Amino acid sequence: MGGADIRILDAPKDELRAWWNLLSPTNRKLVEGHIGRLLPLLEVKVRTGLVRALAHFWCPETSTFIFGKHELTPTLEEYSVLIGKPLESELVTPPLGIDSTLMLAEFLNVGKDELGKVLKANRGTCPFSFLSQCFEKATSFQKGKIFLLAFFGFMIFPHCKNACSPSIAWLVQQVCLEKNFGNTILVETFISLIKFKQHVDKTFHAPLELLQIWFLSHIKGCGDLLTISELSDSSHPILSYKEKQGNTPDYHYSEWIIFMKNARPQGFYWHANWFKVEEARLTCNGVGPVPLLGFTGAIEYYPARVSRQYQILQGLPPALQPELLRVDFADDDKNHEGTVAQLNKM
Structure with missing residues (x-):
């Protein structure tokens, strides 16, 4: 067909399934209420x-x-x-005029300076390994929030390999307020396909x-x-x-x-x-x-x-x-x- 193929980012599905198994029944119900019917995507193989x-x-x-x-x-x-x-x-x-670092720090319950160092070391992105450390230390309620953040940051709106965008915390905060993200998924699908065909960005987000x-x-x-x-x-x-x-x-x-x-x-x-x-x-x-x-x-x-x-x-x-x-x-x-x-x- 000409041109390179679209770049596919592998989501950490095994890790997210392990996190899911560690959530309490109350947390699971809360998470499912926010993400609709998307949880089975963790079991779907990409062709x-x-x-x-x-x-x-x-x-x-x-x-x-x-x-x-x-x-x-x-x-x-x-x-x-x-x-x-x-x-x-x-x-x-969209996260216009938002301090993404501060919002993500509050979401993860970590210091802004500590998170800033992590983001600086990872070219402005939040690595999955850091989220995993936060998940291990978190309270039962916080584990549910971190699962939501990782699910949206890696499964629904993947940013780059093994790391998510700090602004994903803004999106998850809105999802927790029952705002509609279905429209957003469709837009990001279209934008990814358009940028791929126009040779602007080969990664599917x-x-x-x-x-x-x-x-x-x-x-x-x-x-x-x-x-x-x-x-x-x-x-x-x-x-x-x-x-x-x-x-x-x-x-x-x-x-x-x-x-x-x-x-x-x-x-x-x-x-x-x-x-x-x-x-x-x-x-x-x-x-x-x-x-x-x-x-x-x-x-x-x-x-x-x-x-x-x-x-x-x-x-x-x-x-x-x-x-x-x-x-x-x-x-x-x-x-x-x-x-x-x-x-x-x-």
């Missing part, structure tokens, strides 16, 4: 050949995967069902397992494994996939490339077998793309281009307004409060 092939078919201009003449993309509604968090709640906001489950649920022969009649905490796509992942194909990268290049509409379940939502937000105020607010940036996407996923005939896609809403919160200009406020109202 690297699939993910790397899939990234090459992403179109930055449309925020969709394009297979021949057909488009497919994760939508807000699909990801909210996967994650188990409703779309109506207030959104997580969103949950690969979630993208993998979403894609396979739309493929005939794989989607059959994820047929769910009634969604619940004991019956949902991630858990179903975890239990049946041994039956999913583990093709080589080149085999997935060939499959995606030659994809036929008859090979897709456009409406995933677990997806029961009948309505979707296809536009914003009747026109244009739908704006999405993320943790490191904002972006627009075009769900009307994939209306076929909602059992609506997919006709000619609407006109594009490329880069209408794209904002990078990591750039030199930190004055994005107005943009965040505007997107929160949409």
Whole structure:
């Protein structure tokens, strides 16, 4: 396909499972209440050949995967069902104007100077080894908070190898206030794919397992494994996939490339077998793309281009307004409060 493959960061799943086993029943219930249905991701194996092939078919201009003449993309509604968090709640906001070192120090119950030395020695990141030391010394309640921080910092929004961004403490604090992070996962997925295709950043900074489950649920022969009649905490796509992942194909990268290049509409379940939502937000105020607010940036996407996923005939896609809403919160200009406020109202 040309160009290097997308870089996949391995999450410390074995360690996180060990931490989970050390949490009290009360802490486990509290953690599960915050992370929705994402815990089984610790047991899901990433099919690297699939993910790397899939990234090459992403179109930055449309925020969709394009297979021949057909488009497919994760939508807000699909990801909210996967994650188990409703779309109506207030959104997580980016860490603009936040002292990330102080916030992380308070979160971990360590001194700011001590943490500052750790971050300086690790190029501004917090290594998993330091979190592990904090976890061992923590009280029962604090262990639950540190588990949440590591889960989001390494499983959901991986930053770099063996270390997480200090600003993840800001996100977890908001998650503990019941703010919606599903929107953020979708945005960071899109941003990672766009930066990969534009040769800006080759690392994937969103949950690969979630993208993998979403894609396979739309493929005939794989989607059959994820047929769910009634969604619940004991019956949902991630858990179903975890239990049946041994039956999913583990093709080589080149085999997935060939499959995606030659994809036929008859090979897709456009409406995933677990997806029961009948309505979707296809536009914003009747026109244009739908704006999405993320943790490191904002972006627009075009769900009307994939209306076929909602059992609506997919006709000619609407006109594009490329880069209408794209904002990078990591750039030199930190004055994005107005943009965040505007997107929160949409």
